[in-house]
Amino acid sequence: MLEFDYVIVGAGSAGCVLADRLTRCGRLKVLLIESGGSDARFWVKVPLGYAINVSNPAVNWGYQTARDPGLNARSISWPRGRLIGGSSSINAMAYLRGLAQDFDDWGAAGADGWDWATARAVFDRMETHSELTEQGRKKRGDGPVWVSDLTDQMAAFSQNFLMAAQDLGYAVIPDHNAPGSDGIGYYRSTVRHGLRWSSADAFLRPALKRPNLRVVRNAEVRHLLGEGRAVNGVLYDHKGKAQTATAHREVILCAGAINSPKLLQLSGIGPADLLQRHGIKVRHDLPQVGRGLQDHLALSYQFQSRTPTLNRTLGRRLGRLQAGVKYILTRKGPLAVPVNQVGGFVRSGEEDRLPTIQLYFNPVSYGVSAKGKTIVDRASGYQISAQPCRPTSRGTIEIASADPKAAPVIKPNSLSTAEDQRTAIEACNVLQRFAQSESLRAVTQQAKGPDPLAMDDAALLDDFRERASTVYHPTCTCRMGRTGAESVLDGRLRVHGVPGLRVVDASAFPNITSGNTNAPTMMLAMRAADLILEDAR
Numbered sequence: 001m002l003e004f005d006y007v008i009v010g011a012g013s014a015g016c017v018l019a020d021r022l023t024r025c026g027r028l029k030v031l032l033i034e035s036g037g038s039d040a041r042f043w044v045k046v047p048l049g050y051a052i053n054v055s056n057p058a059v060n061w062g063y064q065t066a067r068d069p070g071l072n073a074r075s076i077s078w079p080r081g082r083l084i085g086g087s088s089s090i091n092a093m094a095y096l097r098g099l100a101q102d103f104d105d106w107g108a109a110g111a112d113g114w115d116w117a118t119a120r121a122v123f124d125r126m127e128t129h130s131e132l133t134e135q136g137r138k139k140r141g142d143g144p145v146w147v148s149d150l151t152d153q154m155a156a157f158s159q160n161f162l163m164a165a166q167d168l169g170y171a172v173i174p175d176h177n178a179p180g181s182d183g184i185g186y187y188r189s190t191v192r193h194g195l196r197w198s199s200a201d202a203f204l205r206p207a208l209k210r211p212n213l214r215v216v217r218n219a220e221v222r223h224l225l226g227e228g229r230a231v232n233g234v235l236y237d238h239k240g241k242a243q244t245a246t247a248h249r250e251v252i253l254c255a256g257a258i259n260s261p262k263l264l265q266l267s268g269i270g271p272a273d274l275l276q277r278h279g280i281k282v283r284h285d286l287p288q289v290g291r292g293l294q295d296h297l298a299l300s301y302q303f304q305s306r307t308p309t310l311n312r313t314l315g316r317r318l319g320r321l322q323a324g325v326k327y328i329l330t331r332k333g334p335l336a337v338p339v340n341q342v343g344g345f346v347r348s349g350e351e352d353r354l355p356t357i358q359l360y361f362n363p364v365s366y367g368v369s370a371k372g373k374t375i376v377d378r379a380s381g382y383q384i385s386a387q388p389c390r391p392t393s394r395g396t397i398e399i400a401s402a403d404p405k406a407a408p409v410i411k412p413n414s415l416s417t418a419e420d421q422r423t424a425i426e427a428c429n430v431l432q433r434f435a436q437s438e439s440l441r442a443v444t445q446q447a448k449g450p451d452p453l454a455m456d457d458a459a460l461l462d463d464f465r466e467r468a469s470t471v472y473h474p475t476c477t478c479r480m481g482r483t484g485a486e487s488v489l490d491g492r493l494r495v496h497g498v499p500g501l502r503v504v505d506a507s508a509f510p511n512i513t514s515g516n517t518n519a520p521t522m523m524l525a526m527r528a529a530d531l532i533l534e535d536a537r
């Protein structure tokens with residue numbers, strides 16, 4: 001049996017942060033258990049490899065939702081990283097802090113101690129920005145998370161998206177992460193010197209040399225151990241054997257928004273009726289475990305273009321070969337840039353107090369094969385996508401059986417509120433405006449597939465239900481709040497009523513943030529580490 005001060009379950013965006021921060025002082029012994037394997041894989045490191053990893057079972061839990069009534073009863077694919085770095089090793093690398101209001105909303109929802117001023121101070125010390133200036137590339141900040149401006153690598157075609165934004169009166173902005181900036185610009189990415197810069201690269205790798213950190217890969221935690229309500233260890237499978245690890249101080253679940261609530265439920269901590277239905281002894285009836293699920297949905301439209309886009313390179317064998325050689329020799333070119341080049345936050349109406357829609361523009365068009373493989377079109381094209389920022393629908397994660405190997409039942413409950421249906425239409429209306437803009441009309445041949453300009457609001461909502469997909473941001477399934485009746489964690493990320501146990505990952509968000517969720521998850525884990533170390537004094 002292994003004995004440690006802290007046992008961390010999951011080496012993803014949050015788990016890597018904690019493994020680093022808790023072992024820095026050298027005084028505390030930490031075990032990090034990860035179900036997946038190494039992240040030393042070519043297509044994990046190459047930014048454009050995102051399109052491959054998203055459907056690669058070797059690095060992915062490959063979840064599938066239940067049939068979702070709000071999405072015309074479709075069951076959709078929910079990839080989650082299963083390797084060192086977790087989802088930060090397979091994500092699309094867009095770096096967005098979110099809006100200031102998102103974090104004030106966390107405090108207002110009962111997450112005591114959380115607000116924008118606190119979050120902002122953590123973001124500031126977490127980031128190093130690699131910026132393009134007139135004097136060349138310059139560094140700003142000295143945090144472990146590398147956030148790069150890749151404007152010099154973007155496809156020339158992407159300029160058309162910025163010009164279209166200007167046609168429509170949206171601000172064109174240099175940095176989405178500067179306070180108060182809504183508008184359209186080039187995305188910043190977690191890429192360093194042409195390679196993905198995951199949470200493992202930023203936090204875990206430098207910590208690996210410390211003798212007080214032990215990392216076990218390819219080891220899946222089955223459930224938590226303890227006496228009464230208190231938790232003091234985990235049972236996990238490794239190399240075909242069941243093993244136990246004891247935590248003298250705490251077990252910290254960082255298994256992500258799907259697997260953290262699943263592990264709580266398998267361990268008898270969750271809604272009593274659900275646990276009893278599966279023959280699991282109730283250790284603590286905590287009704288909100290797995291409830292409160294929020295995710296972002298987006299709808300995309302593709303168009304054939306009159307001027308060359310990335311299809312000219314990536315849609316042809318010779319072009320791919322040339323791009324591959326350029327990347328290997330220089331770490332530059334189309335392979336060095338994540339798929340979403342341009343986008344940002346916009347308001348759908350002038351009366352909106354905050355931006356309501358996030359946009360993504362890609363200078364490439366593609367299809368997806370029956371097996372989920374991305375197939376880039378030969379002819380030039382582009383894609384425009386819109387995501388409502390703050391959905392109000394909430395879904396559930398529930399174990400399907402007491403067998404730890406069984407995938408949980410994911411019910412997103414999408415578009416189940418009138419507000420979400422209205423915002424979905426507004427998101428499509430924004431895309432219609434872009435499709436009609438002078439700058440995009442000048443380079444567009446015709447719609448490839450459904451044409452948003454041929455649809456009224458009812459048809460747009462139906463199209464959204466029929467084709468919208470996840471933006472891969474499940475959150476809030478173990479959310480922070482004041483009491484065990486309305487939430488799972490307190491503001492210090494301790495599980496209500498369960499000594500020795502915290503949950504630190506995207507499941508802890510009280511509400512989904514307006515943008516992509518990797519940056520806020522790492523920020524949450526950085527602050528959680530401060531709180532854990534404070535409590536350990």
Ligand SMILES: Cc1cc2nc3c(=O)[nH]c(=O)nc-3n(C[C@H](O)[C@H](O)[C@H](O)COP(=O)(O)OP(=O)(O)OC[C@H]3O[C@@H](n4cnc5c(N)ncnc54)[C@H](O)[C@@H]3O)c2cc1C
Nearest residue numbers: 010012013014035086087091092093094221505506516518
């Ligand atoms: C395809 C995709 C694209 C995305 N694109 C972006 C983007 O461009 N920008 C952005 O900001 N966000 C993006 N996201 C979202 C973002 O990456 C996640 O919100 C974030 O990584 C969540 O971090 P986490 O720590 O909560 O979970 P994860 O990073 O998923 O970590 C959980 C870890 O726990 C491990 N684990 C789970 N169960 C067990 C168990 N029983 N035993 C041991 N280990 C276990 C998992 O294998 C995993 O390594 C994307 C996500 C995906 C999947």
